[in-house]
Structures are given as structure tokens and as C-alpha cells.
Amino acid sequence: MTEREWRGEREVVLERDERTCRRCGTAATEDPNGLRLYPVGDVPRSGTVHESALVAVCTPCFASLRSEPDGSALPDDEALFSLVRETTERQGVTVSAVAAFASLATKLPGELAAATADSDPVSIPDTGYVRARREVLLAIDSVDSRLDHLYAIETDALDPNLADPLAEFAGTGTKLQSELRGIVALGECIAAGLGRCHGCFGELEADVDRCGTCDLERRDVADWRSADGSVDFEGLFDAINETLQAASGTTEALTDRTTSVAEQLRGG
Numbered sequence: 001m002t003e004r005e006w007r008g009e010r011e012v013v014l015e016r017d018e019r020t021c022r023r024c025g026t027a028a029t030e031d032p033n034g035l036r037l038y039p040v041g042d043v044p045r046s047g048t049v050h051e052s053a054l055v056a057v058c059t060p061c062f063a064s065l066r067s068e069p070d071g072s073a074l075p076d077d078e079a080l081f082s083l084v085r086e087t088t089e090r091q092g093v094t095v096s097a098v099a100a101f102a103s104l105a106t107k108l109p110g111e112l113a114a115a116t117a118d119s120d121p122v123s124i125p126d127t128g129y130v131r132a133r134r135e136v137l138l139a140i141d142s143v144d145s146r147l148d149h150l151y152a153i154e155t156d157a158l159d160p161n162l163a164d165p166l167a168e169f170a171g172t173g174t175k176l177q178s179e180l181r182g183i184v185a186l187g188e189c190i191a192a193g194l195g196r197c198h199g200c201f202g203e204l205e206a207d208v209d210r211c212g213t214c215d216l217e218r219r220d221v222a223d224w225r226s227a228d229g230s231v232d233f234e235g236l237f238d239a240i241n242e243t244l245q246a247a248s249g250t251t252e253a254l255t256d257r258t259t260s261v262a263e264q265l266r267g268g
């Protein structure tokens with residue numbers, strides 16, 4: 001695959017991210033190749049990516065996020081178990097990040113109303129929404145890259161006693177990913193319902209399809225409009241809470257699946 005260096009406001013991103021990898025915490029001074037910029041969310045296929053969609057990561061994390069499984073080599077038991085364990089750990093990080101993002105997103109309508117009531121209508125409240133969304137998307141991508149490696153394993157070559165729990169583990173992990181993505185999309189609908197860009201939180205004119213600041217396409221909230229045209233924020237909050245509960249159940253199931261895989265690997 002071609003590895004593209006993302007243009008954009010490199011210095012702005014590095015400064016904002018405190019010259020530290022947002023995936024593993026490595027400081028720029030510890031990375032001999034310097035930090036890379038990794039794009040999250042829907043970004044243009046070419047051209048400049050706005051800083052709100054760029055994250056600083058170290059070179060090994062960038063490689064890990066971008067690496068594609070070759071599928072040819074069957075990992076030994078130890079490599080397999082560490083892949084399963086890393087997937088579970090990264091998914092745990094993602095669940096926490098999603099919960100933090102959801103909490104910020106559901107506070108947006110109230111905070112924005114309070115800010116608008118203030119004397120300065122130009123100021124955009126820095127609620128942490130943009131950063132929280134970025135970190136969630138990075139965490140989700142991190143899990144995706146681990147799951148890709150799991151799915152690439154030739155399970156036919158494995159003992160069925162191991163292949164089956166492994167397939168169940170991957171399936172449960174994928175289900176959790178989809179629930180977490182759903183929560184992010186609902187949170188983005190809250191921002192969009194407030195007339196804001198769901199990526200950079202910039203104000204959107206009523207008649208534009210794309211954000212003038214970061215070029216993201218406006219998130220459609222037609223499904224969440226009440227008969228009078230207003231956005232049903234309560235409905236969005238309920239949907240977020242329901243999906244969070246479902247994700248919590250799936251997380252428990254994932255822990256059980258991890259245990260099953262571990263038992264097979266140790267027993268075999």
C-alpha cells in the first residue's frame with residue numbers, strides 16, 4: 001500500500017498534541033523518526049486534511065494502524081494470544097473513550113445554549129468535543145487494525161477447538177466495534193443538530209452541504225427531527241444510553257470469549 005504523508009497544519013497538530021503519541025504516549029524526543037500525523041474520520045482522499053481530523057502518533061503506532069495483514073504466516077500460540085489480548089485491551093480503551101465522548105456530546109445542547117445567552121455570540125465553547133471525537137476515532141481504528149489481523153488468520157489450519165472460540169472472539173469484537181461506531185455517529189448528530197460541524201464544531205450556515213472550515217460533509221439529522229422541525233435531542237440521548245448499555249453487555253461477552261481462547265491455547 002502507498003503510505004502518504006498527510007499534509008496539513010503539522011506544527012499546529014504537534015503542539016496541540018503536546019508532541020506525544022496519542023495512541024501510546026511516546027514523546028517525540030523518544031521517536032527517532034519523529035511523530036507522524038494520522039487522519040481520523042472521513043477525510044478527503046487528496047489535498048489538505050484539517051488539523052481537527054489529524055492526530056500525532058509515533059512511527060511504530062502509525063505502522064501498526066496502517067499495516068495490512070499478509071495472512072500467509074500462521075502465528076504461533078504465543079503470537080496469537082498476544083494479538084487477542086491486545087485487541088481486548090485496545091477495545092477496553094475504546095469503550096472508555098466512547099463513554100467520555102458520549103458524556104461530552106450529550107452536554108453540548110445545554111452548554112451551547114448557555115454560551116449563546118452570553119454576551120459574545122462569536123465564541124465557540126471549547127467543550128472538548130472535538131478532541132474526544134478524535135481520540136475515539138483513533139481508538140476505534142486501533143482495534144480495527146487488530147481485528148483485520150485476526151480475520152486474516154487461516155483458521156482452516158488451526159485446531160477446530162481453537163478456531164471456533166477465535167472466530168467467536170472476532171465476531172464479538174466486531175459487534176462491539178459497530179455499537180461503538182453507532183454511539184459516535186449519534187454524538188455527531190447532536191453537534192450537527194446544533195448547526196455545528198460534527199468534526200471541527202465550526203458553525204454551519206443553514207444552506208451549505210460542507211463545512212467551510214474542515215470540508216467535512218454535513219451530517220444528516222433528518223431522522224432525528226420532530227414534526228415541528230426541531231431536533232429530538234432527548235431521543236438522541238436515549239439512543240446513546242441504550243447503545244452504551246448494549247456495548248457494556250458485549251464487552252462482558254468479549255471477556256468470556258477471551259477466556260475461552262486463552263484456555264484453548266494453554267490447554268493445547
Ligand SMILES: [Zn+2]
Pocket residue numbers: 021022023024025026057058059060061062
Ligand atoms: Zn505510539
Ligand SMILES: [Zn+2]
Pocket residue numbers: 197198199200201202211212213214215216
Ligand atoms: Zn468542520
